[in-house]
Amino acid sequence: MTQACVTAPFGRRSAPVRSIERSGPYTFLRALDAAGPKPRAGQFYMLQTARGWGGGDDGRPYLPRALSFARVEQVNGGLELTYFLESVGPGTARLAACATGEELLIAGPFGNGFDLDRTRPPVLVAGGVGLAPIVALDDKIRKTDGARSTVLVGMRDGERAAAITKFGVECGIATEDGSAGHAGYVTALLERELEDGHDSTVYACGPPAMLEAVRALCSEREVPCQLALESGMACGYGACYGCVVPTVDGYARLCVDGPVLPGDKLETAIVKGAGH
Amino acid sequence: MYGGPVKIFGAELAHPVVNGSGTFDALAARRVFGEQLDARFPFAAYVSKTITLEPRPGNPPPRLWELGQGMINSIGLPNKGLARFIEEDLPAYAMLPAPLIVSVMGFSGDELAAAVEALGERSEILAFELNFSCPNVETGNIVGSSPEETAAMTSLLRGRTEKPLIAKLSPSSARPDQIALAAEQAGANAVSLINTLPGMAVDPSGGGPWLGGGGGGMSGPAVRPVALAQVSRVAEAVEIPVIGMGGVSCGRDAREMLDAGATLVGVGTENFRDPAAGERILAELRELNQSSVERK
Ligand SMILES: Cc1cc2nc3c(=O)[nH]c(=O)nc-3n(C[C@H](O)[C@H](O)[C@H](O)COP(=O)(O)OP(=O)(O)OC[C@H]3O[C@@H](n4cnc5c(N)ncnc54)[C@H](O)[C@@H]3O)c2cc1C
Ligand SMILES: Cc1cc2nc3c(=O)[nH]c(=O)nc-3n(C[C@H](O)[C@H](O)[C@H](O)COP(=O)(O)O)c2cc1C
Ligand code: FES
Numbered sequence: 001m002t003q004a005c006v007t008a009p010f011g012r013r014s015a016p017v018r019s020i021e022r023s024g025p026y027t028f029l030r031a032l033d034a035a036g037p038k039p040r041a042g043q044f045y046m047l048q049t050a051r052g053w054g055g056g057d058d059g060r061p062y063l064p065r066a067l068s069f070a071r072v073e074q075v076n077g078g079l080e081l082t083y084f085l086e087s088v089g090p091g092t093a094r095l096a097a098c099a100t101g102e103e104l105l106i107a108g109p110f111g112n113g114f115d116l117d118r119t120r121p122p123v124l125v126a127g128g129v130g131l132a133p134i135v136a137l138d139d140k141i142r143k144t145d146g147a148r149s150t151v152l153v154g155m156r157d158g159e160r161a162a163a164i165t166k167f168g169v170e171c172g173i174a175t176e177d178g179s180a181g182h183a184g185y186v187t188a189l190l191e192r193e194l195e196d197g198h199d200s201t202v203y204a205c206g207p208p209a210m211l212e213a214v215r216a217l218c219s220e221r222e223v224p225c226q227l228a229l230e231s232g233m234a235c236g237y238g239a240c241y242g243c244v245v246p247t248v249d250g251y252a253r254l255c256v257d258g259p260v261l262p263g264d265k266l267e268t269a270i271v272k273g274a275g276h
Numbered sequence: 277m278y279g280g281p282v283k284i285f286g287a288e289l290a291h292p293v294v295n296g297s298g299t300f301d302a303l304a305a306r307r308v309f310g311e312q313l314d315a316r317f318p319f320a321a322y323v324s325k326t327i328t329l330e331p332r333p334g335n336p337p338p339r340l341w342e343l344g345q346g347m348i349n350s351i352g353l354p355n356k357g358l359a360r361f362i363e364e365d366l367p368a369y370a371m372l373p374a375p376l377i378v379s380v381m382g383f384s385g386d387e388l389a390a391a392v393e394a395l396g397e398r399s400e401i402l403a404f405e406l407n408f409s410c411p412n413v414e415t416g417n418i419v420g421s422s423p424e425e426t427a428a429m430t431s432l433l434r435g436r437t438e439k440p441l442i443a444k445l446s447p448s449s450a451r452p453d454q455i456a457l458a459a460e461q462a463g464a465n466a467v468s469l470i471n472t473l474p475g476m477a478v479d480p481s482g483g484g485p486w487l488g489g490g491g492g493g494m495s496g497p498a499v500r501p502v503a504l505a506q507v508s509r510v511a512e513a514v515e516i517p518v519i520g521m522g523g524v525s526c527g528r529d530a531r532e533m534l535d536a537g538a539t540l541v542g543v544g545t546e547n548f549r550d551p552a553a554g555e556r557i558l559a560e561l562r563e564l565n566q567s568s569v570e571r572k
Binding site for chain 1: 298299300301304305307308309310312313316325333334336337338339340342343344345346347349351354486488496545547548549550551552555556
């Protein structure tokens with residue numbers, strides 16, 4: 001994608017936890033980044049705790065974990081970065097167990113981020129923790145640019161949907177258990193949305209099956225889409241070649257060529273080993 | 277004095293910390309971190325990812341498995357092939373503020389010889405590292421496990437270039453000292469070890485292997501005791517310098533590798549946890565001079 005890159009400070013740096021808040025199975029983790037540049041929506045950081053990183057399941061985590069930022073605010077002393085995560089294994093469990101004031105080591109921002117096309121109405125689609133970069137993009141569109149966006153969010157249940165309110169995002173909601181909004185998948189809302197307007201661009205982040213459904217829907221209707229994918233990452237900055245996903249041009253390192261890929265570069269958004 | 281300049285291959289390196297091949301893409305890092313990377317370049321010499329004559333896509337994902345103290349990878353040597361390496365990457369590598377060591381691998385002696393010959397005259401290159409030991413390609417550990425094959429391959433290449441040759445040894449041999457001696461006698465100017473140890477992970481959802489390549493190579497702190505044992509055994513056996521690596525993640529680990537007989541220390545997996553690991557490890561290594569003086 002053609003866009004000006006945000007250069008990350010070299011190495012990892014200390015970032016104290018300013019606050020941590022739990023909402024059902026989700027955690028909002030806010031950290032102070034005193035030295036980093038302002039990230040672009042869709043970019044991510046590699047995180048680890050300065051102490052006690054390891055010793056969970058199988059002695060893990062060992063490698064840092066990739067997390068998108070959900071919100072960035074200028075505060076006294078730097079940027080406050082909000083991460084939004086669900087504990088699914090030893091790394092995210094450790095991050096979710098952080099205490100206020102605890103020291104994180106972060107590197108980034110990494111990756112390309114979304115390439116906002118201002119000539120087409122944006123439709124943003126999120127599933128689960130995929131809400132993080134979608135909130136960041138929505139903030140950019142509505143708060144920074146003062147423009148309009150349509151946001152659609154899918155959550156498994158009402159407990160998870162409560163996190164949407166905490167972010168204060170105006171959106172259409174779908175829950176799989178029907179406890180809030182449309183009962184079913186968020187892609188049903190997207191299908192309805194695309195009936196009225198074919199001139200939009202879709203930006204999406206969520207589990208692989210959701211992204212694949214979004215990709216297929218957009219591809220059928222010839223609507224451009226940008227998908228923020230996930231894969232297992234060791235480094236986040238192009239060093240290990242571990243994070244590749246297949247594209248029409250061969251394997252792409254998701255950390256430097258992504259994590260946002262145009263839908264038409266993918267034959268499928270389902271990658272073995274990515275997401276859960 | 278730990279962490280001072282090192283004379284090797286007719287050059288003087290600023291310090292003993294280098295990267296392990298395939299664990300730091302300096303060109304990608306330059307795009308991600310910008311000019312600060314040049315100002316704070318973390319290695320005294322830069323070792324490229326292994327290249328092969330023909331382009332390779334590498335193994336299908338997943339390519340990574342995390343361990344409590346390390347990881348298993350099945351990257352499979354993806355690279356753009358020799359021709360595009362020469363055209364696109366070599367000029368960019370030449371701009372780095374550290375001398376360049378090019379890692380090469382071949383599926384036959386002829387292939388390896390062709391690569392070394394094509395690059396043999398390039399002034400941008402300080403030395404070649406011959407990857408005789410990748411567990412992720414079929415021929416990798418075969419050459420590296422046999423003193424005869426290692427000697428034959430090394431002498432074949434010795435005839436094709438004046439540049440220093442580093443034989444990267446397999447950790448899968450019971451007698452790495454014999455392999456190292458064979459490489460030395462055939463004209464290698466240094467040996468490096470260890471490469472990753474063959475390993476495997478099972479898909480947690482049941483059944484077969486997790487990694488796209490089936491098996492993979494283990495690295496990180498979990499392999500450090502193996503690396504120390506092999507480095508010290510090899511360093512006792514050969515006169516040529518040893519580049520020691522395997523699980524080095526702090527200054528103390530680096531010092532132990534030097535104490536085991538290494539002339540240079542390679543940092544691999546730790547780069548993934550800390551992009552500036554080389555810089556930090558060197559600083560920690562130099563700090564140890566301070567504390568050892570105090571102890572006396
Ligand atoms: C660019 C990017 C942005 C992301 N943003 C967010 C975000 O904003 N919020 C969020 O919650 N998550 C985000 N993720 C996902 C997050 O990084 C992963 O959920 C996290 O790394 C999981 O680590 P864990 O230790 O908790 O679980 P793990 O157990 O490491 O990971 C869970 C999955 O990894 C696999 N696995 C299991 N054991 C191993 C092992 N030993 N080695 C390797 N794989 C194994 C399985 O498929 C398992 O389902 C993002 C990922 C990427 C790539
Ligand atoms: C992801 C990954 C890729 C690697 N790629 C190469 C390679 O292309 N060529 C090579 O000779 N060694 C390769 N290695 C091996 C390392 O250079 C090093 O020998 C090994 O990882 C041990 O050091 P460490 O424990 O510090 O990582 C690779 C290692 C890792 C983890
Ligand atoms: S995570 Fe290491 S190359 Fe992408």
